[in-house]
Amino acid sequence: MTEAMEYDVVVLGGGPAGENIVDRTRAAGLTTALVESELVGGECSYWACVPSKALLRPALARAEARRVPGLAGAVAGPLDAEAVFAHRDYGTGNWNDEGQVGWIDSTGADLYRGHGRLYGIRKVAVTSPEGEHHILSARHAVVVATGTRAVVPEVPGLAEARPWTSREATSAREVPGRLLIVGGSVVAAEMATAWQALGSRVTLLVRGSGLLPRMEPFAGEMVADALREAGAVVRTGVEVEAVERDGSTGPVTVVLAGGERLEGDELLVATGRAPRTEDIGLDTVGLTPGDWIGVDESCRVPGSDWLYAVGDVNHRALLTHQGKYQARIAGAAIAARAAGTGDIDTSRWGTHAATADARAVPQAVFTDPEAAAVGLSLAEAERAGHRVRAVDHDMGKVSGAGLYAEGYRGRARMVVDLDREVLLGVTFVGAGAAELVHAATIAVVGEVPIDRLWHAVPAFPTISEVWLRLLEAYRG
Template identity: 80%
Template sequence: MTRAVEYDVVVLGAGPAGENIVDRTRAAGLSTAVVESELVGGECSYWACIPSKALLRPALARADARRVPGLARAVSGPLDTAAVLAHRDYWTGDWKDDGQLDWLDSVGADLYRGHGRLRGARQVAVAGPEGEQHLLTARHAVVVATGSRALIPDLPGIAGVRPWTSREATSARHVPGRLLIVGGSVVAVEMATAWQALGSRVTLLARGPRLLPRMEPFAGELVAEALREAGAQVRTGVGAEAVVRDGHTGPVTVVLEGGETVEGDELLMATGRTPRTEDIGLETVGLEPGGWLAVDDSCRVTGHDWLYAVGDVNHRALLTHQGKYQARIAGAAIAARATGEASALDTTRWGAHVATADTAAVPQVVFTDPEAAAVGLSLADAERAGLRVRAVDHDLGKVSGAGLYADGYRGRARMVVDLDREVLVGATFVGPGAAELLHAATIAVAGEVPIDRLWHAVPAFPTISEIWLRLLETYRG
């Protein structure tokens, strides 16, 4: 028997983006149901941001300590692997979602566990784990927040190898003796940093000419240099042609283009993401299953006035904080439209119902050693956009606060200035502790703060933030 229930809003997916939709629509007084087939809290909480940072923090703290006079000898030994993994397990709630359930209860949202599929306009059919069936009807909006999964290329032999993806890399219970990583972007370099620090011998194989290809070139160069110094092998410009595993649990061999082979005990494929939209009923509303969902700036799916998509599925910015931001924007838009205030939607460039930051001020931190942090446009991106820009560079290690932070501090900073408007359109910082510089840059880019006004934002001495003064001095000449 199918149980039919009506709500104002139905959300497919209870990850961070879905949870933020729930929060905003419930705060607006709308009745909201959320459907989740796995754990409430989503990929970020259990297999991505949270566990990866729990694994990385000890590695980065030890690296920082080793660069401090008087402390380096005290942290000369290996990491306590069992303690690191236990700390990670704590932060994932041992892969249980009890805490997230308490939050859903506190806001008054209804949770349906099971697989949800669209069944025409404004309807979601849910198949529960015990065979129960529900038909949820949304009076105002259905929101797709199903996220993405790791993309595994169709290499010969890949099925028999049973490779790690980001999920296995962040939840593994043992340290592989030799870890092969195929890829050169964020997951690849972060997991190379973490597992190398935990004792694995890492070999990273990137098809492109450099690591972190979406950031300024110096970011990938500094990260690659540090990984090599830590003992990892980093090879760029190499592609995998095939993979094979010896038996069920034996070593893995990657065959490179040209015939060379590389062997390891586990293989992590970190080669991109694909949307989790292949089996959610998109075909019942005239959309192509398995694809990214095109949306407008309020995250409403093109051609469907009742359907929204937030987070990874819309491919605007595959970052947890951007998905949550989109959900805040979409939640406000859904509430305004549901209450008959659609005419009051603020659709100006930085309006309350427009996800402008997705294109103008996306911040990202890569938690490697050194950290790489960027917001807005790189120099190459700005030039491709047709802007008349100037890149201003400075050695982070020459800032007094950086020298006090760590002996031999190595890092670099760049700001990209729109010369016609005299505002920042992008900034990148690479160095130990550089992540904490990023929000100031994000405010400057999103707020379009004039360079002349930034000159009056005095950085405290002696901090690494003094880099702002050095960049402005360089710009002003």
């Protein structure tokens, strides 16, 4: 049976970006349908941000407590892995989306569970798990928010070895004795931190020259040093040529270039993401299945007056908060454009251009130490042709850091546009760094002049006093 329904907006994908589209379009009075093939809430809620941070928080809290005089001895023992897993399971709702489905219902949007595919201009075909078929038509917009999936490289034997991806790494219920991790970016670094703290003997195999390649080099260096101190093995410049596994649950062996063999109980592959667009009907609207979907500043697909793409799938910034930001922008744009045919108030949503994706993307990496950055690194700013100066400061020398933890180690850098005397980028590495990055984001987005930043007085005695030290170093 095929049922045809018409809506103002149809959203394909119910992760954070899709949910925010629903929120904005429903608030503007537009009828909206949401199509989701898995769990409402998406990757972030069940296999990425939420469970990973639930695994990481005990590791970071213990690491920081061990540096506090009078407390270190009380946290000398191992983590209670079962308690950590239980907290993670609670955070994910035990992989049950009932709460988020209730929120969708409260907005007045309609939820369609099943596999959705574009079905030509302004149409989405949905096949439910029970085999029912629905054709959804959109009067104003179809929004693709299908996200990304983990990439498993074409290495001989790798697929057959059933490696962990980010999903298995954040949902596993047993601590592997030996965990091999291939990759050097955020997922690899964070999961190395979490599982080493939970009791695994972690070996991190990095093809490139260091960890966290999208940040300032010192960020990856400090995280790698801390992992080594915690007992992990971090090897850079290595190439995996083959993978072998003994039976269905036996040890897994990684063969490196040159023939060296490393054995582990589990293997996590964290080498990148690909768009989940291979089977969503892109070919029916003149796009290529499996490709990223290019968009303009309102997140609308060029050449179309109805098709939008928000979140990871458009490849602008593969971060949950940026996907939600894009959804707010796109939702406002859709509502504003729809207002030509109806009485819809869009004034509360502000501008309709996703400018932050180009120059002010904040990111926090929850390793020990934490690494957080916004805007351009020094190398990126120089490649873009800016006349810049990098100003660094040892965060351990800030008075608040000494009170925060004994032997506090950290580093801060701001990249200054010398022609305009505004910040192009800021990086912090150290305990609590993730909570510092929003102030930097405001400075970068607002293009606050250096002379004005002098009057943003940091509270004493906090680690945020690093701002004062950076400004002093700049003025010299």
